[in-house]
Amino acid sequence: MDATNFFSELLKKNKRIIARAISYVESEYPQAEEILKKVHQHSGKAYRIGITGPPGAGKSTITNQLAKHYLQNGKSVAIIAVDPTSPFTGGALLGDRVRMSDIGKVENIFIRSMATRGSLGGLCKKAIDTADILDAAGYDYIILETVGVGQSELDIVKAADTTMVVLVPESGDSVQAMKAGLMEIADFFVVNKCDRPASEQAVNALRTILMLRNHDEKTFLPEIVKAVAQDNLGIKEIALEIKRHQTHLNKFDLLTKKRIQRTKDRIKEIVEEKLTQELWKQENVFSFEQLIEKSFEQKISPYTIADEILNTFKLNLSQKDDNGNTKSISSSV
Ligand SMILES: Nc1nc2c(ncn2[C@@H]2O[C@H](COP(=O)(O)OP(=O)(O)O)[C@@H](O)[C@H]2O)c(=O)[nH]1
Ligand SMILES: [Mg+2]
Structure with missing residues (x-):
């Protein structure tokens, strides 16, 4: 297949071609840069959702349910999972074709777990490049799942338009999250596993911490959504919260600002990388x-x-x- 064909197939959401393009990016093939240059002018339409939090909090379960929610509403969803602690399996989405037909067209969902070979920083850049490809391919929502334990992972969610931090009711979790810098990046919180005891206390503790933050009119005040993701409880509320944040960004023209900042960071990063390569050559x-x-x-x-x-x-x-x-x-x- 020649380059023109390859590209037009990619824009038509040809999953095989999309997967190949992502593999080029992942393996740092020379074609990757050419593809990324081309897809750029077609990207910017998708809404990017970041989901992070400690291992086992239920991020993948939420991702699954949220994707289903969007599919049921006629939207298309791409999932990029970067979580070395628990790779995304696709759960009920991938495993069960029959149920897949219940929730939407198979073409409308694309799932990619990203390998962890190489540096995490490199992986972060690849995840963002992958989001560009999926954006150009025409997915309405791109969900970036990553475990919130290190700077690189946090960088991935910074590439999102709306970021949710998932916590569980276990004591001290919210304090831990604050230490790990998760408070700064959260547009809202999900306290998952509310079927467990002490979930009310956990929500209250988190609320107390959040109230201490300074804010003005343009500040989006993060809400706390309670969920039992495995029973599909709280998912609609999560979708609503994403919408509320999106509306806020649009109202104050913050989405464009956010995306300009993101572009600036990326250009710097790419220049630095190219300079380093050139230097050591x-x-x-x-x-x-x-x-x-x-x-x-x-x-x-x-x-x-x-x-x-x-x-x-x-x-x-x-x-x-x-x-x-x-x-x-x-x-x-
Ligand atoms: N009790 C309970 N368990 C849940 C809930 N949501 C997810 N889990 C379970 O928690 C475990 C970790 O979930 P997973 O989504 O893989 O977490 P991740 O590491 O954050 O992606 C799995 O065994 C899930 O079935 C919930 O609402 N309540
Ligand atoms: Mg996971």
Whole structure:
């Protein structure tokens, strides 16, 4: 299949092609960048929902139920699950074709668990790239599920338009969440597993913490939704809360602002990555091994060596010939 065909099939929601495009991104194939450049102008229509929280809180269960809810309302949903602690299995959605026909067309759901090889930072970038592909393919909602334990995972939900943090009634969970920086990123909270004892206390404790936050007119005050996701309780309320947040963003023109900020962050990240790649490609030019020896034997500070490397890199860039070829200037170090 040629590139034009591949691309038009992708835009037509051809799942096989979408899956292949995502694999290119995941495996860092050279085609990936070309695809991402092309999909960009077709993306921006989907609404992106982030869902995070501690392992086992019920994120995947909620994702499943929420996806069903949207499907039943005639919407299409793509799920990107980045959770090394419990990979998304698709649960009732994937496992049971008969039930699938109850809830909507099979074409309207796409599920992707992202592998965890490589760095988490890299994975985060890939998850966002994947969201772009699915956005261009025309899914109405993109749900990004990630376990809320590290910075990279939090970065993934920052790529969402609305983010929910899922907690469970166990004592101290809300305090833990605050420590982990989850409070800052939550547009609203879900206290799941409210079939368990002490759920009311947990909700109250969380409410107390939330009341301490400063706010003005433009601040969206996060609500707390109680849920028993495995029994499909609280899911409609979650969908409503997403809608309420979306309406708020639109009212104050915050969605565009959020997306501009996101674009800015991404450009910076991509530039940094490309610069780093370019720099280390020149390893032989600044003869890294020699510099390390120099640092060690002559007791020259790694900071001094780093400056030398950067200066050589800059010099080298300015001395590239018209064909973009690097002149060897290793003698200058
Ligand atoms: N008691 C109870 N268990 C639930 C509820 N929702 C999910 N679970 C269970 O909690 C476990 C972890 O759920 P999962 O969705 O995989 O959590 P995740 O790691 O946050 O994605 C599973 O065994 C679910 O069946 C609930 O509302 N109540
Ligand atoms: Mg999960």
